[in-house]
Amino acid sequence: MKLIKLNHPHEYRREDFPAMAMALGYFDGVHLGHQQVIKEAKKEAEAKGLKSAVMTFDPHPSVVLGKSVQHMEYITPLDDKTRIVEDIGVDYLFVVNFSIEFSSLLPQEFVDQYIIGLNVHHVVAGFDYSYGKMGKGNMETIQFHSRGKFDFTVVSKLSNQEEEKVSSTLIRTLLRDGKVEEMPTLLGRFHTTKGTVINGERRGRTIGFPTANVQMEDQYILPPTGVYAVKIQIEGAWHEGVCNVGYKPTFHKEKKDKPSVEVHIFNFNKEIYGESAAIEWHLRLRSERKFEGIQQLVAQIEKDKQEALLYFEKNKG
Ligand SMILES: Cc1cc2nc3c(=O)[nH]c(=O)nc-3n(C[C@H](O)[C@H](O)[C@H](O)COP(=O)(O)O)c2cc1C
Ligand SMILES: Nc1ncnc2c1ncn2[C@@H]1O[C@H](COP(=O)(O)OP(=O)(O)OP(=O)(O)O)[C@@H](O)[C@H]1O
Incomplete structure (x- = not known):
């Protein structure tokens, strides 16, 4: 797997990368919901003859944006996340340094510079993924922002037996409560x-x-x-x-x-x-x-x- 760290503004051109199907998200824990999204990108890549890719961010946006709850501790710090994504068999992992300047990109600018601009032909994300300044872009606006230059797949919600969304937030809460035995049903490990x-x-x-x-x-x-x-x-x-x-x-x-x-x-x-x-x-x-x-x-x-x-x-x- 190729690991590519990006700082904003990046200087890559489309020609620097093969055509890719890319999964988007923060992916702390690479839990079963995330794995579904990443595997869908792999499937699309295989079906369309593209390379598979994942784009994640570092550090967690909550730290840079000064949110009331800041995630400075991780289920999977970046090195572990990288290894797990590699084990899934992904070709490219892009890690974007999450800075204030990057977070200020309008949704269309994010799509132009980080999706179309990196030669992504197919995007895969979960139903609740958001992008661009204030998270204004989402899986309903992505069709418009794509300018017809890429296709996309929206992955539907994976829930646990209690009908809660399998999420990094849920996993962090359970870990902090000591419920380590529940991890295999959420993380797959x-x-x-x-x-x-x-x-x-x-x-x-x-x-x-x-x-x-x-x-x-x-x-x-x-x-x-x-x-x-x-x-x-x-x-x-x-x-x-x-x-x-x-x-x-x-x-x-x-x-x-x-x-x-x-x-x-x-x-x-x-x-x-x-x-x-x-x-x-x-x-x-x-x-x-x-x-x-x-x-x-x-x-x-x-x-x-x-x-x-x-x-x-x-x-x-
Ligand atoms: C399975 C296990 C359970 C323990 N439970 C307690 C406990 O309930 N209360 C406590 O004061 N120390 C507990 N200890 C810590 C022991 O006091 C500690 O292992 C011992 O003092 C040796 O410490 P050291 O390795 O720093 O020399 C536990 C240790 C183990 C391995
Ligand atoms: N349970 C799920 N089912 C389907 N897609 C999911 C699920 N959880 C996350 N995703 C998708 O995976 C990608 C990464 O998600 P993200 O990193 O935001 O994590 P999250 O688990 O939703 O965490 P948080 O608790 O921070 O909301 C996003 O595209 C998101 O929509």
Whole structure:
């Protein structure tokens, strides 16, 4: 896949690109609704002999436009989004730097410079996609703005069982509520975050539960404090474990500014400080608690472990 970063105003000409079918959207999470839109662009590309493309933006428009809710944390930061789009088999990914100047383009200017101007022959977007200054352009105005130079497909709404639209907003809300187990039905995979194994307080070993302390890259939405059944990838291999996100109130009176993320990995005994690690969040087991003593904490962690083992046994593969 070719990755093309655009800054406004860009200096490309139509001739710089092959004719393309392009999916438009922000695509945080590349959830099942997004996948439908991207796959439709691929299908159109195949049917018409075009290259397939996705156009996304960076950073999230809410940050640049100073909206009341600003999305500075992502379900999939740009690198992850890029890898997932590549895995779908898309030929070109355009990442437009979302600036105030770019956001001020009138809908017709956006279409002229970023769709017709990049040699897009077919556009695919969801029913609620909007473009141009104040989001004034939408899938009803696109016919007019196309000047007859490209065709388009509008993808209808994908909803979940509760009849809510599958959206990045819904997924962010569920993640912040700790509902990580609902992710496969929305994302098509578990929520995954990446980081580095760092030194902890080295207490884990002494209580019989050594843990890998993972410093998460801060662009990710981290599930709330609590205990989770997780899978962790280290040096390419996946392992099962139990993870505590929190402040360890049994040992600390003061809360640090960020919770720690530590995973007790089952059947694992390797020195991994400094390694990269990916955590796949499977199931929330409980809230973090302050225990009366170490014995009570250890007994609870043993229960957490059994619960996680049972979960993985039931959900093999
Ligand atoms: C599965 C699991 C659950 C945990 N639950 C709690 C908890 O509820 N309350 C708490 O104070 N600490 C909890 N901890 C954190 C332990 O206190 C911590 O692992 C231990 O102090 C070792 O810390 P260290 O790795 O920084 O040395 C939990 C740890 C694990 C692995
Ligand atoms: N559930 C869905 N069904 C069909 N199309 C969708 C769905 N969700 C998003 N799309 C389309 O996918 C593209 C990318 O969507 P966008 O990045 O705006 O995400 P979103 O999931 O709708 O997020 P938000 O919660 O921010 O509205 C757009 O063209 C949008 O219309």
